[in-house]
Amino acid sequence: MKGLLIKDFKLLKNQGKFLFIIFIMANIFLFFESGSSGFIASYMTFVFSMFALNTLSYDSYDNGMPFLLSLPITRKTYVTEKYIFSLFLSISSWLVSILLRLIFLTIQTSLKENVILLYADPIYLILSIVSLSIAIPIHLKYGQEKGHIIFFGILGAIFLTIFTAIRVGLNTHLLHNLINRMMHHTGRTIILLCIICISIFAISYILSLRIMKRKEF
Amino acid sequence: MLKLNNIEKQYPQFHLKCSLKVPENRITALIGPNGAGKTTTFKAILGLIHLDKGDIHIFNKPAERLTSKDRALIGVALSDSNFSGYLTIQDVISMITPLYPEFNKEQFVNNCMQFNLPLNKKIKEFSTGMKAKLKILTAVSHNARLLILDKPTAGLDVLARQEILDILREYMLPGDRSVLISSHISSDLEELCDDIYLIHQGQILLYEETHTLLDCYGILKVTEEQYKTLDQTYLIQKKKESYGYSLLTSQKQYYQENAPELSIEKCTIDEMILMMIKGESI
Numbered sequence: 001m002k003g004l005l006i007k008d009f010k011l012l013k014n015q016g017k018f019l020f021i022i023f024i025m026a027n028i029f030l031f032f033e034s035g036s037s038g039f040i041a042s043y044m045t046f047v048f049s050m051f052a053l054n055t056l057s058y059d060s061y062d063n064g065m066p067f068l069l070s071l072p073i074t075r076k077t078y079v080t081e082k083y084i085f086s087l088f089l090s091i092s093s094w095l096v097s098i099l100l101r102l103i104f105l106t107i108q109t110s111l112k113e114n115v116i117l118l119y120a121d122p123i124y125l126i127l128s129i130v131s132l133s134i135a136i137p138i139h140l141k142y143g144q145e146k147g148h149i150i151f152f153g154i155l156g157a158i159f160l161t162i163f164t165a166i167r168v169g170l171n172t173h174l175l176h177n178l179i180n181r182m183m184h185h186t187g188r189t190i191i192l193l194c195i196i197c198i199s200i201f202a203i204s205y206i207l208s209l210r211i212m213k214r215k216e217f
Numbered sequence: 218m219l220k221l222n223n224i225e226k227q228y229p230q231f232h233l234k235c236s237l238k239v240p241e242n243r244i245t246a247l248i249g250p251n252g253a254g255k256t257t258t259f260k261a262i263l264g265l266i267h268l269d270k271g272d273i274h275i276f277n278k279p280a281e282r283l284t285s286k287d288r289a290l291i292g293v294a295l296s297d298s299n300f301s302g303y304l305t306i307q308d309v310i311s312m313i314t315p316l317y318p319e320f321n322k323e324q325f326v327n328n329c330m331q332f333n334l335p336l337n338k339k340i341k342e343f344s345t346g347m348k349a350k351l352k353i354l355t356a357v358s359h360n361a362r363l364l365i366l367d368k369p370t371a372g373l374d375v376l377a378r379q380e381i382l383d384i385l386r387e388y389m390l391p392g393d394r395s396v397l398i399s400s401h402i403s404s405d406l407e408e409l410c411d412d413i414y415l416i417h418q419g420q421i422l423l424y425e426e427t428h429t430l431l432d433c434y435g436i437l438k439v440t441e442e443q444y445k446t447l448d449q450t451y452l453i454q455k456k457k458e459s460y461g462y463s464l465l466t467s468q469k470q471y472y473q474e475n476a477p478e479l480s481i482e483k484c485t486i487d488e489m490i491l492m493m494i495k496g497e498s499i
Binding site for chain 2: 003061064
């Protein structure tokens with residue numbers, strides 16, 4: 001496990017230029033455009049989290065998987081490491097984005113207002129983890145090229161469903177009521193979303209284990 | 218050290234069915250034409266494919282029950298698979314140090330420098346020869362007891378091949394190690410291997426000690442008339458030729474003594490493969 005984590009961090013370091021540019025750009029946006037800081041924070045969390053998927057592609061580069069699995073690691077260790085690495089990336093990039101956002105917003109306005117603003121931020125982390133939970137098993141099963149198409153296809157279908165639901169829901173009072181309730185019970189809503197997120201993450205892990213167990217290289 | 222008992226794997230257009238063993242202190246070769254089943258056999262040994270039948274024992278344990286510690290005693294070099302090209306050798310060192318308890322970093326770095334492998338260049342920028350050397354150096358860097366080498370010299374020039382064969386000879390010096398190797402270059406195997414398995418269409422056609430093959434096997438070149446009157450006791454295969462037949466025998470000396478008028482040539486591994494695959498059994 002340790003060897004695999006080191007490998008992924010080395011790959012992360014070797015792709016540092018690209019991620020560093022994202023980081024710098026995020027800072028510049030935050031400085032000049034505090035109004036869109038929520039978007040920047042979510043984008044940063046998402047991009048850094050998705051790097052875990054890139055390591056899957058790097059492992060497969062030039063048919064590298066057979067050799068990787070010939071090392072003293074099990075398929076279960078490989079999958080577990082990917083989930084730990086992706087979770088680490090999601091949480092750390094999210095924490096950094098929150099910290100940056102807090103610093104830049106505080107420079108421009110008061111701290112109290114901004115802490116209230118940040119209440120909504122866990123949703124970015126939750127969305128990143130859910131996205132990874134969908135993407136990892138798909139990439140393990142179908143590989144990089146097909147996996148990307150299927151993953152973005154699924155994301156598109158989810159957004160279309162939500163969009164349609166909102167359009168339909170706006171004509172009724174159902175959605176308004178739901179949003180109002182969620183706004184009034186932010187804490188409970190976040191806990192509920194966290195439980196859903198953890199469940200999706202766990203199901204995804206079990207699914208990935210099964211895929212890897214059956215896969216031939 | 219390694220034993221394959223009647224392993225079977227069915228693909229839509231290919232069926233692997235073979236048994237073989239690699240005893241201690243031996244270099245065993247698995248040879249055969251492209252698509253014969255060499256790589257599939259290696260993949261089966263390494264647990265990269267699931268077997269339909271049969272079992273594999275490594276270090277006297279079923280392969281599926283090997284612990285990470287056991288697997289650290291196996292060195293692997295695959296023909297078409299390597300570390301991610303986005304890593305450098307320095308990254309590889311950091312990665313494999315915790316994986317292999319007996320990894321000798323100092324020796325590995327020295328070997329890399331001796332073979333002009335840059336430590337800080339991405340592997341994807343390496344030449345074919347450099348990649349092949351890295352694979353072998355990695356496989357022998359952690360005091361493995363068993364090496365599984367699938368075409369380690371493929372695509373290399375004669376100098377690079379010789380360097381790799383030298384590494385393998387040095388690796389065998391302690392006396393408690395074994396190697397299973399496949400290669401298309403028979404001259405490499407003739408000077409390196411103790412015994413040879415010939416595989417074709419997923420089945421083992423022949424097993425023989427290398428020195429027996431080179432010393433005792435021979436090719437008889439005979440006309441049709443000579444063939445009709447020839448004692449066929451020690452003939453294995455025959456192949457139709459323009460002049461009559463070429464015949465593979467496992468007792469060259471018998472025919473040299475009893476039929477001195479016949480043209481009898483030494484059998485090389487290439488000729489043996491050709492006779493076994495293109496010829497028909499007698």
